[in-house]
Amino acid sequence: MHCDDKATVSLEGVKAGPHTLPVVLAQNDHVEVEHNASSVEIQYAPTSPKPPATRAAPTGAPSIKILSPKPGETVSGSFDVKIGVKNFDLICAEMGKPDVPGHGHWHLSFETMKGPMMGMMTMAAMSCDQTLHASTAGLKPGSSHKLIALLADNVIAPLIPAVADSVEAKV
Ligand SMILES: [Cu+2]
Structure with missing residues (x-):
């Protein structure tokens, strides 16, 4: 997208x-x-x-962690969300291509990752890099929001069971 x-x-x-x-x-x-x-x-x-691509899937359980913003941090305007992943390969060239176990990208959602369309309605962006540019546009100053980063497979579907991390950030 x-x-x-x-x-x-x-x-x-x-x-x-x-x-x-x-x-x-x-x-x-x-x-x-x-x-x-x-x-x-x-x-x-x-x-x-x-x-x-024929790269083998990494062994071990995949994980994702939000490195920035830190819990409780105040963000405004354009800000970067930085993540770290383990046992999972972020591969841009495979987005929208056939699924390969252990390969994919990640989604940033606000507030929840549940709901219709596999939780897509609250998806702010998706990225195949460690950093994603996000924006507070449309969010009320002074409000608090949950940022959720979750791993998704090549066909854009969140992993099942979900592999995610979240932080509360202030605007
Ligand atoms: Cu996706």
């Missing part, structure tokens, strides 16, 4: 040949505006196709 008018995607692991790239607008709560969705056909003709 993107909030700019441009997105960069990886074709790593994608078969050569025709592919359809659909795009659809989504509201703040991720409900999709399907009636004016659009798509484009592309011909993928790589000079040296990259095979799907």
Whole structure:
């Protein structure tokens, strides 16, 4: 998902040949505006196709920890959420591709990670890096909010059982 008018995607692991790239607008709560969705056909003709990743899954139980902000910290405007993961590989090129055990990315949610659409309605952003840029826009100054970081697989679904960490931050 993107909030700019441009997105960069990886074709790593994608078969050569025709592919359809659909795009659809989504509201703040991720409900999709399907009636004016659009798509484009592309011909993928790589000079040296990259095979799907074959890295083995890390052994051990995956975990995620929010390193910043610290519990109770006050944040304002644009701020970074930094995480550390163990026994899990964050791999940008595999987002939206077939699932590989132990591979994926992470989601940042406000207040809760439960609810309809696998908890997506409160998802603020997703990232395949250790740092994610978040914003307090729309949150009342002086209010307190729970920031939740949770691991998700390549197909965007949160891990089951959930692997998550949370901190309360003030705005
Ligand atoms: Cu995701």
